[in-house]
Amino acid sequence: MKVSSPLEVYKYLPKTNCGECGEATCMAFAAQLIERTLNIEDCSPILDEKFKGKYEELTQVMAPQIRLVKIGTGENTVLIGGEDVLHRHQLTFYDKTALAYDVWDTMGEEELVERVNAIQNFRKFYVGEFLTLDMVAIRSTSGDPAQFAKCVKKVSETTDFPLILCSFDPKVLEAGLEEVSDKNPLIYAATEKNWKEVAELAIKYKTPVTVFAPDNLDTLKSLAKSFLEMGIEDIVLDPGTQPSGEGLVNSFSKFIRLRRAGISEDQRDIGLPLMSVPMTAWMANEDPVNAAYWETVVSSVFIVKYADIMILHSMEPYSTIPETTLNNNIYTDPRRPVQVDSGVRAIGNPDEKSPVFVTTNFALTYYTVESDISSNGIDSYIVVVNTDGIGVEAAIAGGQFTPAKVNEILTSADIKLEDKVGHKTLVLPGLAARISGETEEVTGWNILVGPQDSGRIPGWMEGSWPPK
């Protein structure tokens, strides 16, 4: 069982309080290991030969409840699993659900390259970062090893994204593996019928492998156990994804039972990443729009609980945008608000007559204000106050948004506003109106109170800027 208290972790550490890890004491370091904000290797003394035994034991007792599996190589490597909790408020979820989109070996070459490029080039700006897709799943629809190999070769020439090679025929899988044996692809899948041959492939090519047993958890567990006994550890479990009705309810309950067994019951032989295949919705729906809709619904269910990787088909924005957005939200740390750096930002091409707006470093607030200003072509500066990622109203009430903090930015930021603008007027958010007088006193700048909603800044500008 994974250790969960700093005192237990402390037993394995050198206990010299040398401070090399950046923490004042070994106990403080132990607390950071539990929080997963530092790694064992950040304690360099423990890497010394004389602590080898302790290091190995600590690595074992600190391993995540759900095995961390790597797919692919280089900078696009995808990590799946690595989770320790059933509910994100208990700690956080760490490794996002890896979203793989399919291509198939009966596609024409031009269409194939176009789809692979669409997968690898997908970008959606969201709260300060770009959401992306993660992997390409190559399906054998021809059943022909040579055709599959040709398709795998073309895909791997087009992208460095990690790959899933999909076929139940070991000969087809091996033909694909021959093309990308150095790229650590995931094999999909070993079943009750082909498991011995697929296990041999996983050993020969040293690749992670998916074990698939739809609707039978006992078979799934027994296959996983056999693979572990053969020395194959990088295993992904696919308990089947039924796309609708009673079948969907059963699939959902299997994901929960497997994850509970891995985390709460410490069953290490099935504490493994889970795969869902929402593209089964395309088998149940003839109409493509309905199929894409249900695929998106099913993927949302399993992003929330507990798919670590999934194979999808619809590349329509009404599928990819909600899927990537939900995935991003579930895997943010619920204990820490999403923040941007504090300081002064120039928006557009401000000059000495441009307004200076003030806001907080809560990412949602900042990007809303920034977008309302930039999309209306208002060249300006934004003073971003460090409120620990809290929005304006709550930060005023909680004391994180104060005149002193506004002044701190004005006097210490890289961009010296006094040198940039030919006025001394700040525009405070309407929700911060009650600290306007004190802000004027502390900063020595004149204060204008802007609208409560940044969407009204353009209208407010017409009547209030430049100040009379």
Ligand code: SF4
């Ligand atoms: S580096 Fe290791 S031994 Fe030194 S204080 Fe940190 S945890 Fe303790």
